[in-house]
Amino acid sequence: MIAVRPGPPLTGTVTVDGSKNAALPLLAAAAALGSPVQLNNIPGNTDVQIMLALLQQAGWHVAHPLNEPTTAVILPSESRHRAPTLVRAAHIRASYYLVPSLIARHGEARLPWPGGCRIGARGMELHFKAYEAFGDRSTCDDSGYRVTAAAPRLGTVSFVLPFRSRGATVAAVLRAVTTSRPLRLGEPNLSPEVLCVLEALRTVGWEVRAGEHLLSLSPPSTRADGVAVWDVPGDKIEAGTLACAIAATRGTARVEGVRDRDLAPLIAALHQLGIPAGTEAGVLCVRAQDAEPTGRPLRAIASLSPGGLDADFEPPLMALALSLPGSHLFADAINPGRHSNLLPQLARLGAEIEEISPTECRLTGPQRLTGAGVEAADIRTGSALMVAGLTARGITTLGGLDQLRRGHADLPGKLRTLGADICEVTP
Numbered sequence: 346m347i348a349v350r351p352g353p354p355l356t357g358t359v360t361v362d363g364s365k366n367a368a369l370p371l372l373a374a375a376a377a378l379g380s381p382v383q384l385n386n387i388p389g390n391t392d393v394q395i396m397l398a399l400l401q402q403a404g405w406h407v408a409h410p411l412n413e414p415t416t417a418v419i420l421p422s423e424s425r426h427r428a429p430t431l432v433r434a435a436h437i438r439a440s441y442y443l444v445p446s447l448i449a450r451h452g453e454a455r456l457p458w459p460g461g462c463r464i465g466a467r468g469m470e471l472h473f474k475a476y477e478a479f480g481d482r483s484t485c486d487d488s489g490y491r492v493t494a495a496a497p498r499l500g501t502v503s504f505v506l507p508f509r510s511r512g513a514t515v516a517a518v519l520r521a522v523t524t525s526r527p528l529r530l531g532e533p534n535l536s537p538e539v540l541c542v543l544e545a546l547r548t549v550g551w552e553v554r555a556g557e558h559l560l561s562l563s564p565p566s567t568r569a570d571g572v573a574v575w576d577v578p579g580d581k582i583e584a585g586t587l588a589c590a591i592a593a594t595r596g597t598a599r600v601e602g603v604r605d606r607d608l609a610p611l612i613a614a615l616h617q618l619g620i621p622a623g624t625e626a627g628v629l630c631v632r633a634q635d636a637e638p639t640g641r642p643l644r645a646i647a648s649l650s651p652g653g654l655d656a657d658f659e660p661p662l663m664a665l666a667l668s669l670p671g672s673h674l675f676a677d678a679i680n681p682g683r684h685s686n687l688l689p690q691l692a693r694l695g696a697e698i699e700e701i702s703p704t705e706c707r708l709t710g711p712q713r714l715t716g717a718g719v720e721a722a723d724i725r726t727g728s729a730l731m732v733a734g735l736t737a738r739g740i741t742t743l744g745g746l747d748q749l750r751r752g753h754a755d756l757p758g759k760l761r762t763l764g765a766d767i768c769e770v771t772p
């Protein structure tokens with residue numbers, strides 16, 4: 346487990362890893378393409394390691410150039426063995442991104458239900474609807490699901506999502522790639538993680554028009570030769586978590602390696618709280634040393650809409666808001682089990698948070714927290730508890746590191762680079 350103690354305000358400069366939630370669909374897009382892709386800035390967290398292992402098991406080569414662990418070349422292998430049983434697909438949520446490439450390669454995708462964070466019921470019926478729009482058939486039982494390829498068809502596939510699911514948007518886009526069919530997708534998810542897949546497809550000749558209400562894709566007229574080179578964007582959530590930690594300790598520090606536009610909703614929330622922060626040319630500067638908190642209420646409502654606040658920013662913002670004056674509201678109806686992971690753990694540190702409903706809560710800051718033993722039941726609960734531990738009197742011990750490492754190769758190390766008093770201890 347990790348032991349966290351309050352210390353001096355965080356200072357200095359740290360660089361974020363590539364984003365887990367962008368790397369996962371980009372790896373699946375590389376597999377769907379069927380021609381070599383070099384992917385740079387791949388993070389070393391365990392979810393991404395599992396995805397790379399799944400790709401290899403399912404028939405793709407994953408080659409790391411010598412001394413470049415964050416780069417991989419993904420390309421299909423020649424051998425066409427039977428569809429494998431991908432048992433570890435049950436460990437990560439994003440295993441469902443592999444369905445289009447598995448169907449294209451093996452004629453069917455047979456997978457266990459996806460895993461990932463236990464943050465409430467996490468359906469995937471919209472993915473099946475997307476595949477059915479392409480003519481595929483899906484069946485499922487308690488242990489998993491199976492999607493079987495339709496006989497090849499031509500023509501544009503049109504489909505409207507009833508809500509802006511990121512997973513279902515990527516599913517439809519990648520199925521368009523593996524069938525080389527034009528797609529018109531209504532009410533798409535246009536989060537940075539989806540946009541980076543669309544940008545990657547543009548580099549290999551796909552015509553992409555991403556409007557708020559309609560996403561249109563048309564395949565390239567000729568197949569691109571050579572190796573496509575794509576970059577995983579820096580992890581906006583890791584950067585946001587570090588920003589909350591810097592602000593909670595009233596520090597002034599720089600976080601490098603993240604795209605400016607990906608942080609706009611987080612920076613708006615920091616400004617609302619009176620924390621001076623901004624990005625320029627991939628560098629996020631947080632200047633909380635002499636900040637004067639506004640005392641204004643923060644309304645942090647997780648959203649799937651374009652430009653909305655990513656649900657994964659909410660937990661670290663909540664940990665920060667506990668140290669700032671004002672009555673702050675948090676809501677995450679996207680991940681309905683998140684608050685039941687996070688709130689009881691913050692309560693162990695002495696936080697007083699009023700649950701308005703299972704997905705909405707209000708807290709009034711500033712509150713004085715006291716170190717205690719806490720447990721990460723999901724990635725962002727883990728990172729939020731580290732932020733809270735930096736302001737709690739005494740020692741906070743955090744268990745459940747396997748959860749944290751699913752999303753970050755070494756978040757404690759990054760906080761230590763900024764001067765945080767964090768160490769790993771063997772219980």
Ligand SMILES: CC(=O)N[C@H]1[C@@H](OP(=O)(O)OP(=O)(O)OC[C@H]2O[C@@H](n3ccc(=O)[nH]c3=O)[C@H](O)[C@@H]2O)O[C@H](CO)[C@@H](O)[C@@H]1O
Binds near residue numbers: 438467472538656
């Ligand atoms: C790997 C990855 O990128 N995970 C992110 C992704 O999760 P996830 O892949 O769950 O995100 P989606 O946008 O697809 O889903 C949003 C919500 O709709 C539900 N849903 C989705 C599809 C469906 O067919 N049926 C259904 O009920 C999901 O269970 C979830 O509760 O977006 C979440 C919300 O922004 C983030 O917190 C997760 O970190």
Ligand SMILES: C=C(OP(=O)(O)O)C(=O)O
Binds near residue numbers: 437439460724752
């Ligand atoms: C919820 C998350 O991940 P996943 O969807 O992979 O479980 C997350 O990244 O916080």
